[in-house]
Amino acid sequence: MPIKIPDTLPAFETLVNEGVRVMTETAAVRQDIRPLQIGLLNLMPNKIKTEIQIARLIGATPLQVELTLVRIGGYRPKNTPEEHLFAFYETWEEVKGRKFDGFIITGAPVETLDYDEVTYWDELKRIFDWTETHVHSTLNVCWGAMAGIYHFHGVPKYPLKEKAFGVYRHQNLKPSSVYLNGFSDDFAVPVSRWTEVRRADIDRVPSLEVLMESKEMGVCLVHEKKGNRLYMFNHVEYDSTSLSDEYFRDVDAGVPIKLPHDYFPHNDSTLPPQNRWRSHAHLFFGNWINEMYQTTPYELEKIGSGD
Structure with a gap:
């Protein structure tokens, strides 16, 4: 089944052009099934990206999924038009009475700050607590994973020298994990962060x-059976060009940055990168x-009822 998102969301046209099946509200109501409710x-x-x-x-799953876009209430990002936020997003306060099968909490460009220095940290802590009673399975990504594992277990993050x-x-x-069904023994994953969590603290x-x-970058994915939580x-999820976009952004801004490891063919930034993940x-995502x-x-x- 396709993913159900608003027809006017910029992602709609992009996904259609890529061959991903998407579903309109009209088509969705004709199907006598309960779609999985996933909040993001x-x-x-850059929320659109x-x-x-x-x-x-x-959208690649054979199941029907309804995606709800959620934002922090009092925070306004600089790189997304306000009209986009008001048209397609609900604040967490507006959705906190709902239940979700799945909930994704993304990364954020605040990882060098202490958690208490993040302007929306108090609200995010309430959201983490809310997921325990209103979400069946939570997927926390990058800084969202670091914040979640710190909130629930006190696992610290450490700054990296580079x-x-x-x-x-x-x-x-x-x-044997259901989340790694079909995975190779060895595989490529994009990495982009200034901090890390350490295996010794997790153990x-x-x-x-x-x-x-x-072996080089440390822990990538952690599962917690209680609460069906994943920390990635x-x-x-990165696009083929995500790392190059970050690299050239920093180069243009004069920020010291090394060429991304094993990304550009022959380490030549003039060549288009190949997606190996x-x-x-x-x-x-399909396993999840x-x-x-x-x-x-x-x-x-x-x-959340224990049934």
Whole structure:
């Protein structure tokens, strides 16, 4: 089944042109099934780009999914028009009475700040607590994963001497995990962050299980059975050009930045990069959605009730 998003959302036309099936409201109501309800708390400055990246992966599932775009109430990003926010987004305060099968919390360009210095930290803490009673499965990404694992377990983040930046080989540590079904033993994942969490801190928490790891970049994916929470510290959702966009942005701004590791062919930034992680990104999101579908209550109101 296709993903259901507003017809006028910029992602709609992009996904149609890519061959991703999308569904209008009119077509959706004709199907006598309950679509999976997935919320996307989008903390990224360029919200339109992130919407497309996530919707592309969710839209590849054979299940019908309804995507709700959510934003922090009192914060206004600089790189997304306000009319877009008001047209397509709801604040968390507006949706907090609802139940969701899945909820995605993205990264944000605030990772060098202490958590208490982030302007919306108090609201985000309330959202994390809310997911325990109103969401069947939560997927936290990059800074969202660091913030979540710190909020629930006190696992700290550490500043890096230089940016972890590029495409790195990762290992499948738990082939039997439902979230890694079909994964290779070794695969590429884009990395872009200034901080890290460390395996030693995670291993001190019995409820946390490391599923993916890189010898060079450390922990990538952690699963927590309680609350069906996933912490993805890197960027499987990235487009082919996401790392090059970041690289040339910093070069143009005069910010010191190294060439992204193992990204441009022959380390030549004039050559277009090749996407070597797309298939595993689709696998991961497909596995997450399938596990959600298999285990979520049919009646949304029962989510969080323990039934």
